[in-house]
Amino acid sequence: METPIDKKIIPGRMLLIIDPQTDFINGTLPVPGAVNAMDSLAEYVRNCDGTYACKVITADWHPYGHMSFDDCGGAWPRHCVHDTVGAAIWPALFDAVFSTSGDSLVLHKGEQACKEEYSVFENPYAAGEIAARVRRHRISHIDICGLAGDICVLSSLRQGMELLPDVRFRVLTRFSPSIDGGRKLNEFIHHHDTLSDTITPLTDGQTDQ
Numbered sequence: 001m002e003t004p005i006d007k008k009i010i011p012g013r014m015l016l017i018i019d020p021q022t023d024f025i026n027g028t029l030p031v032p033g034a035v036n037a038m039d040s041l042a043e044y045v046r047n048c049d050g051t052y053a054c055k056v057i058t059a060d061w062h063p064y065g066h067m068s069f070d071d072c073g074g075a076w077p078r079h080c081v082h083d084t085v086g087a088a089i090w091p092a093l094f095d096a097v098f099s100t101s102g103d104s105l106v107l108h109k110g111e112q113a114c115k116e117e118y119s120v121f122e123n124p125y126a127a128g129e130i131a132a133r134v135r136r137h138r139i140s141h142i143d144i145c146g147l148a149g150d151i152c153v154l155s156s157l158r159q160g161m162e163l164l165p166d167v168r169f170r171v172l173t174r175f176s177p178s179i180d181g182g183r184k185l186n187e188f189i190h191h192h193d194t195l196s197d198t199i200t201p202l203t204d205g206q207t208d209q
């Protein structure tokens, strides 16, 4: 059943949070700075209740034998195996997203053993759900953040900008720690004039109504 549109919220903005999962925070594949970043993001979500018409959390949701794992020939330690503690959404952030106003949902990716899906838009079902929300909530701005900044956030950003050319993307860099210290994500931001890495003001171009 679809969530009814909340009349109190400012239309037009989506918050897209990439893979805020235990394994990437303090589990098998931790991103430096992720604990503070995800706790701060939870606080941000609570503080700006009403800013986002829609909040999407993505989650790596791998089979036990996923191709990206080192014992399957991939580059990463086993992480975010479906239904395990490591795949859980960071509880403080989950609470913040679902206790604040607006349409909130979790979308899985990387569910097939032989397919890597760094970008959420590589998953056809997830990409379709995001596109449907963009239309339904008349989204003109997407704020993107999450883990890891240089891997899945960057891949999702790059593909999202291609697939949704009418939407302006903004990276919330404070909530997007990277394995490489931020080099790749910052380079991408600097080479795309339409992107801003600032997180304030929250409601520029918007009026209170």
Ligand SMILES: [Zn+2]
Residues within 6 Å of the ligand: 060, 062, 068, 079, 080, 110
């Ligand atoms: Zn993964």
